[in-house]
Amino acid sequence: MIPILVLLTFSIPIFGQEKLQKPEPKLEQILPVKPEKDSPWTTDPDSFREMEVLDLIDESNSQRRWKESQASFLAALKGFEDVSQSVAKQREDARKEVYKEDRYEWQKRAREEVREKDFARQIAEARNQAVQNLIKAMNTLDKIENPKVKENDPYIELKASIYREYIKHQDSIKNTLQVIDFLERYVALDDKFEREAEPHRLLALSYERLESGAQKVRKIQLSDEYKEQKKKHLVRFAELHYGINSREYNAILDRVARDY
Numbered sequence: 001m002i003p004i005l006v007l008l009t010f011s012i013p014i015f016g017q018e019k020l021q022k023p024e025p026k027l028e029q030i031l032p033v034k035p036e037k038d039s040p041w042t043t044d045p046d047s048f049r050e051m052e053v054l055d056l057i058d059e060s061n062s063q064r065r066w067k068e069s070q071a072s073f074l075a076a077l078k079g080f081e082d083v084s085q086s087v088a089k090q091r092e093d094a095r096k097e098v099y100k101e102d103r104y105e106w107q108k109r110a111r112e113e114v115r116e117k118d119f120a121r122q123i124a125e126a127r128n129q130a131v132q133n134l135i136k137a138m139n140t141l142d143k144i145e146n147p148k149v150k151e152n153d154p155y156i157e158l159k160a161s162i163y164r165e166y167i168k169h170q171d172s173i174k175n176t177l178q179v180i181d182f183l184e185r186y187v188a189l190d191d192k193f194e195r196e197a198e199p200h201r202l203l204a205l206s207y208e209r210l211e212s213g214a215q216k217v218r219k220i221q222l223s224d225e226y227k228e229q230k231k232k233h234l235v236r237f238a239e240l241h242y243g244i245n246s247r248e249y250n251a252i253l254d255r256v257a258r259d260y
Contacts, residue, residue, distance in 0.1 A: 013254040022234040023127075024255070025229075026181040026208065027204055027205050027208050027234065028205065030243070031046060031201055031204070031205070031237070032201070034166070035197070035201075036059045036197065036198075036241070039196065039197075039198055040160075040161075040164065040170075041164055041172070041196070041198040060240055062144045062145075062146045062149040063149075065140050065141065065144050066141065066149070066154070066155065066158065068140045069137045069138075069140040069141040069158060069162070070158055071136070072133045072136045072137035072160050073133070073134065073137040073158065073161060075133045076129075076131075076133035076134045076137065076165060077165065078127075078132075079126060079129055079130055079133065080126050080127060080130040080169075081124075082120055082126075083123065083126035084112070084123065084126070086122070087119045087122055090119065091115075091119060094112075094115055099111065102110065104157065104195035110145070121176050127169055127172070127173070130165070130169060131166065131169050131170075133212065134162055134165055134166045134169070134193065136164055137162050138159075138166070141155070141158065141159055141162070156190055157188055159189060160186060160189055160193060161191070163182050163185060163186045163189075163196055164186070166182055167179055167182050167183055167186065171202060171206075174209070176206045176209050176210060179202060179205070179206045180203065180210075182208050183199050183202055183203050183206070184203075186199055187199050196240070197237050197241035200233040200234075200236040201233075201236035201241070203229070203233040204230050204233040204234040204237055207226045207227075207233065208226075208228035208230050210226040211226035211227050214226055227255060227259075231256045233258060234251065234252060234255075235253065235256055238252040240255070
């Protein structure tokens with residue numbers, strides 16, 4: 001009888017005890033997964049290719065470096081896009097293949113796993129090459145010292161475009177510190193970039209990952225600092241993406257007010 005009594009004791013709720021609340025959903029569950037259709041953060045590489053030529057800049061060395069940087073940037077875009085399309089085509093063709101030797105389901109799954117690993121390898125190699133080209137583009141652009149060139153719109157737009165692509169690659173592999181670093185550089189380039197919703201969405205997600213990591217190692221003060229940054233960018237995203245008069249904006253404000 002003793003085991004039964006013990007079970008009964010634990011099954012009786014304690015008077016006044018609060019019900020356990022479900023954990024708040026992660027930002028990935030409540031925020032859009034993609035930027036707005038007309039956002040410069042679109043994944044369409046063609047949207048970055050129409051760049052104004054620096055006709056007004058007579059400093060030939062600066063213009064040469066600008067064009068070299070643009071060439072590396074476009075190589076990063078085209079190289080990764082070509083491999084992505086190739087992998088998509090290979091995956092589509094693979095679905096149509098029929099292997100008569102696959103008598104059992106586990107054989108089919110094993111073949112698919114091998115194939116997917118190869119696709120992942122191709123994408124990883126293409127991403128690494130794209131990142132190398134983007135770093136080269138950044139370094140070449142940074143060699144330009146002429147202040148008039150650096151204040152010119154084509155210079156700023158090219159640097160912003162390079163940063164966007166670099167950030168997207170780093171975010172895809174969850175290199176959170178790099179994402180935050182370059183997002184902060186991006187919004188500092190010009191006020192118009194700070195007014196884009198997408199950087200704030202990515203910053204909120206990145207700070208949430210850091211917050212979660214700090215919690216796991218019991219670094220409470222650091223976790224709280226990351227949380228404040230997360231909330232700041234979450235509210236800013238909601239303001240820019242939904243508008244301050246929207247139901248979604250008010251819902252996010254309410255979530256933040258509950259120390260989300």
